[in-house]
Amino acid sequence: MPVRWRSPLLILASIACGWIGWSGEVLLLPFAMFFPLLWSKASSRSIASLVAAGYFLAASRGLPQGVANFYSADLWPGIVLWLIASASFVMVHAVFWTNPRGGDASGKRGTDAARALRYLLAMALTGLPPLGITGWAHPLTVAGVLFPGWRWSGLSATAILLVFMTGRRWQIAAAVLAGLYVWSATNWMPPKLAPGWIAVDLKQGADLGRNSSLQYHHELIAGVRETINKRPDAHVAVIPESALGFWTPTVARLWQEGLRGLEVTVIAGAAVIDARGYDNVMVAISAYAAKVLYHERMPVPGSMWQPWLQWTGQGGGARADFFGNPVVEVDGVRIAPLICYEQIIVWPVLQSMLHSPDVIVAIANGWWTEDTSIVAIQKASSVAWARLFDLPIVMAFNT
Missing domain, CATH: 1.10.1760 (Arp2/3 complex 21 kDa subunit ARPC3)
Structure with missing residues (x-):
């Protein structure tokens, strides 16, 4: 040559x-x-x-x-x-x-x-x-x-x-x-399924989580209930990042009431906001309780995580919890949580694996990835990690 x-x-x-x-x-x-x-x-x-x-x-x-x-x-x-x-x-x-x-x-x-x-x-x-x-x-x-x-x-x-x-x-x-x-x-075999766990994918585009009306939440609850009713063995349902919008006591009570009569826990994406900024989170809701389950360790740099706003005293942007809460627990099951951006970088999943989780839960709001392969890459990366550590994975995406 x-x-x-x-x-x-x-x-x-x-x-x-x-x-x-x-x-x-x-x-x-x-x-x-x-x-x-x-x-x-x-x-x-x-x-x-x-x-x-x-x-x-x-x-x-x-x-x-x-x-x-x-x-x-x-x-x-x-x-x-x-x-x-x-x-x-x-x-x-x-x-x-x-x-x-x-x-x-x-x-x-x-x-x-x-x-x-x-x-x-x-x-x-x-x-x-x-x-x-x-x-x-x-x-x-x-x-x-x-x-x-x-x-x-x-x-x-x-x-x-x-x-x-x-x-x-x-x-x-x-x-x-x-x-x-x-x-x-x-x-090649796909990752194992988690018995009794179901994913509820959504196709609401940019509207997901931006509509805080009662009608929006009622329709979303109805959709989740419909999916659960098709799976009598289901005891945990996972819905995408940002699905609940801002997490407030009112939203928590509304969802608890909506899940009444079901022995199911819903894991969903939401945002907790205060004067200094917001946290991108997973919440766990059942008819009996509702709580913030997980704070995202690494939000998307630039569009979500904007540390310079804190440095200059302006406030705003998503907070990065970095090495916090690598494993959380729902119904006695240890979860490795991955929200959106965390699925395409290495350290969040490896940190979670150090704590011996039972299942990987990956959620994302991918409406903005239209005409790109980003969501497919997120899924492929998550599946690869699940296969390496021989863990079941539950993925819920909005597109």
Whole structure:
């Protein structure tokens, strides 16, 4: 291959890697595993930066359109946010890149060891806060496809494979990856169902949660009751993020009354507001009690989480609870809760898994993702984590 074509082909391959791997199809996630190989083959730090940018921007390609939908604006604000979001990923991989060329055999071994350590650090930094706040498209998510049911051992094995992809003997890692992929694709099974748990998906678009009228809540309660009545074994129903709008004592009493006569707990998305801002939450409601169950650890940066408002004393925006409440309990069942954005970054789910939950509950309000693959990516990522830790998952989305 002519040298002048090497760098452009690496960049194009990284774009394809991000585009295909993060298309929203869970069994295509392993394409993301080739990113460290492409990064390690870059001939310079600037090319390594472009390889990282190509991968990240391709994986998160739905963001500009999603932002435009959310703000009813043109694409430019979304493109700016898209580029800003990629900055930490690109910066980390630029800083930790090392020259792939070596001198004698011992020099090459040293280079391989250095590159392996550097990529391991890059994985950690892009997966954990603060840089992991925008840690989308993390290759570790692939673990659930390659090693379903292996839990932490599968995560470690995936990290080792990713590190080996940066070395001189990457062909061995690629062959192992191919074998694991064929085995997994051939024997793939969806996550287990949680007995007695049901998801109530909604198609209310941007109207969800913005209508605080009694009629809205009565209609939503009627829809939930109808779904529950079709499943006599149901004892927990999950409805999407933001479904209840602002959480108030009036809304709580209304829903408790609406659920009277049913031995069911409803888990729903809502917002708790005060003078300083608001919390994006899950609430648990039955005919007998109603409470806030979970405060979102990582709201969407920029559109929801706006820390500069607090820093400047203005107030407003969603609060990030970061490492708070990784596991909550409903009817004796330990839940790993994931709201919207938390489904596409690494650390919230791993933090929850440290506490041995019984089920993953993932909710989102995805109306603004129309004409993008964002919701599909959220679902694929959540399913991959559920398969890795061999847990049932309940997902409720509004579109």
